[in-house]
Amino acid sequence: MTVPDPCPCGRTDARRKTLSYAACCGRWLEHFDTAPAPDAEALMRSRYSAFVLEREAYLLATWHADFRPASLSFDPGTRWLGLEVRSFQAIDADHAEVxxxxxxxxxxxxxxRLEENSRFVRELGRWYYRDGDLGPGHPKAAQR
Structure with missing residues (x-):
């Protein structure tokens, strides 16, 4: 898949201009080993971009080991349309929710629409997706 521009996550700068992939999620996706996402919101946005780009390795590497699935599959023909971050809350220095x-x-x-309140944890200086609660109306939310 080609590198998108602007960034799939839709983050904007101070002038409300959408950032390029290289200036946004590309920094974390393309350089995870040397440049981890600086906070939980940046990690969540980069994980959304990884779903758009079908980057399984990045998604698994940024999933906390205690909750990580063995593999992921992507639905053929899925087209991601956008991301809206509703809130970001630092719980403490090593825990956050988005x-x-x-x-x-x-x-x-x-x-x-996938609505989720995601939980993140920081270990050894890296943020990881832990788990999340699905929003109302999601078929899997009723199963919990």
Whole structure:
């Protein structure tokens, strides 16, 4: 997949101009070993971009080992439509939460919204996605 421009996560600068991939999530996705995301919101945004770009290795590497699945699969034909970060809260120096809505369209043309309150933990200077609570209306939320 080609590198997108602007960044899939939709982050904007002070003038409300969408940042380029290289100036935004590309810094973390392309250089995870040497440049981890500086905070939980940046990690969450880069993970959204990794879903858009189908970067399984990055997603697994940034998932906390206690909660990480063995592998991921991507639905063919899924088109990601945008990300809205609703809130970012630092709980303490090593724990944070990010609430977001990610929109997508499946191969059949149906639109979906993924709402989640995600939890992150920092270990040895790196942020990791831990887990999250799905928003109301999500089919998997009813299973919990």
């Amino acid at each position: 609430s977001f809505v990610a929109r997508q369209r499946d191969a059949g043309g149906r639109a979906h």
